[in-house]
Amino acid sequence: MFNYQFVKNNSRFLLFGFILTFCSSFGQTFFIGIFNPYIREDLSLSHSEFGLIYSLATLLSSFSLIWIGKKIDDFKIIYFAIAVCLFLAFSSFFLTLVSNIILLFFAIYFLRLSGQGLMTHTASTSMAKFFDLNRGKALSISWLGLSLGEGFLPYLIIFLMKFYSWKIVWLGISIFILCLVVPSVFFILRFYKDGATEVSDIKKQEVNHTIKNWTRSEVIRDSKFYFLLPAVLGPAFLSTGIFINQIYIFESKQWSMLMLAQGFTLYAIVSVITLAISGFLIDRFSAIKVLPFYLLPTMAAYTLVITSSWAFTPIVMMILIAMTNGTSSVLLTSTWSEIYGTKYLGGIRSITVSFFVFSTAIAPVLFGYLIDKQFTINQIFSMMLGYLILANALFLFKLKDYQPVKIA
Numbered sequence: 001m002f003n004y005q006f007v008k009n010n011s012r013f014l015l016f017g018f019i020l021t022f023c024s025s026f027g028q029t030f031f032i033g034i035f036n037p038y039i040r041e042d043l044s045l046s047h048s049e050f051g052l053i054y055s056l057a058t059l060l061s062s063f064s065l066i067w068i069g070k071k072i073d074d075f076k077i078i079y080f081a082i083a084v085c086l087f088l089a090f091s092s093f094f095l096t097l098v099s100n101i102i103l104l105f106f107a108i109y110f111l112r113l114s115g116q117g118l119m120t121h122t123a124s125t126s127m128a129k130f131f132d133l134n135r136g137k138a139l140s141i142s143w144l145g146l147s148l149g150e151g152f153l154p155y156l157i158i159f160l161m162k163f164y165s166w167k168i169v170w171l172g173i174s175i176f177i178l179c180l181v182v183p184s185v186f187f188i189l190r191f192y193k194d195g196a197t198e199v200s201d202i203k204k205q206e207v208n209h210t211i212k213n214w215t216r217s218e219v220i221r222d223s224k225f226y227f228l229l230p231a232v233l234g235p236a237f238l239s240t241g242i243f244i245n246q247i248y249i250f251e252s253k254q255w256s257m258l259m260l261a262q263g264f265t266l267y268a269i270v271s272v273i274t275l276a277i278s279g280f281l282i283d284r285f286s287a288i289k290v291l292p293f294y295l296l297p298t299m300a301a302y303t304l305v306i307t308s309s310w311a312f313t314p315i316v317m318m319i320l321i322a323m324t325n326g327t328s329s330v331l332l333t334s335t336w337s338e339i340y341g342t343k344y345l346g347g348i349r350s351i352t353v354s355f356f357v358f359s360t361a362i363a364p365v366l367f368g369y370l371i372d373k374q375f376t377i378n379q380i381f382s383m384m385l386g387y388l389i390l391a392n393a394l395f396l397f398k399l400k401d402y403q404p405v406k407i408a
Contacts, residue, residue, distance in 0.1 A: 298323075
């Protein structure tokens with residue numbers, strides 16, 4: 001499963017992807033959420049007011065990503081990547097200037113666009129374009145950067161907040177990106193030539209070069225894209241709804257908060273393990289063949305919540321959800337590459353990532369509405385299970401016998 005020679009031969013470019021996904025943490029909800037109480041206190045905001053600003057800023061970033069993300073196909077990767085890193089450094093610094101809700105809105109918009117959006121978009125698109133035979137493994141390794149960020153950064157920030165204000169911490173983040181990340185990206189990419197590929201099997205590359213490279217406008221008109229989209233968006237959309245209301249769900253089901261903490265620890269561990277395994281499976285069998293199975297663990301999790309009163313249900317639920325979510329980071333980019341080619345992948349991914357960000361923005365609103373209307377947890381989980389069953393059925397109906405379009 002682990003190929004030392006592959007990592008050695010491609011270590012520089014793999015490190016580039018790892019750094020970008022790690023730094024995407026600064027624009028992710030889990031990281032910004034740490035500063036939620038401090039920002040609300042400084043600006044005298046309620047929970048709902050902060051949540052509304054956050055959702056609106058995230059929505060705007062999803063629309064912006066459609067146009068900005070496409071530019072990765074038009075510029076050399078070194079220029080685009082450094083520009084994105086500089087944008088993230090600026091966004092981090094801009095947050096230190098926040099003194100009212102207008103500035104807060106733009107600060108969150110900049111962070112969500114540069115961090116969650118463009119950093120992950122640049123990393124995944126670059127890995128998918130550069131790697132062919134080992135695309136799954138490359139994406140798995142690069143996405144370990146985000147896993148490291150999720151596991152390490154909250155502890156570091158909580159420690160730093162004992163000594164410094166939240167604005168000083170964000171100033172430090174900006175300096176870190178400018179002084180360490182930007183030079184590192186330049187050093188790694190300075191000899192990289194756009195269009196270069198990994199050291200791999202020549203025959204496999206020749207075969208893949210016969211696959212048609214779809215333009216973004218062609219993809220938008222392709223029915224397969226819309227049949228696949230519900231399965232692509234499902235895990236992030238539904239997990240956001242669950243995690244944003246995790247306390248309410250656990251209290252409603254009378255699960256202990258200790259189970260919640262233990263569940264998240266196991267979630268992080270299983271996500272990393274699944275990330276590595278999924279890369280191997282994709283390279284071995286192809287993303288299209290793996291895709292029908294990746295929603296099954298989450299389906300099992302929802303079924304368990306609905307039907308079981310077992311004491312360890314919440315822990316098993318978190319483990320099963322982690323199996324799907326860990327796989328999705330690698331699987332989805334590989335799927336677009338296999339179906340639509342890699343030449344215009346930046347433009348194609350910018351659409352899918354914008355849908356992804358959009359879904360995570362509306363999930364809190366939709367789930368909050370269902371809870372306010374007094375739907376039970378079992379009823380909500382039943383709806384989510386129905387969604388996943390339908391999403392998988394749509395995919396299987398349209399793509400079960402799919403063969404990539406070849407160039408004549």
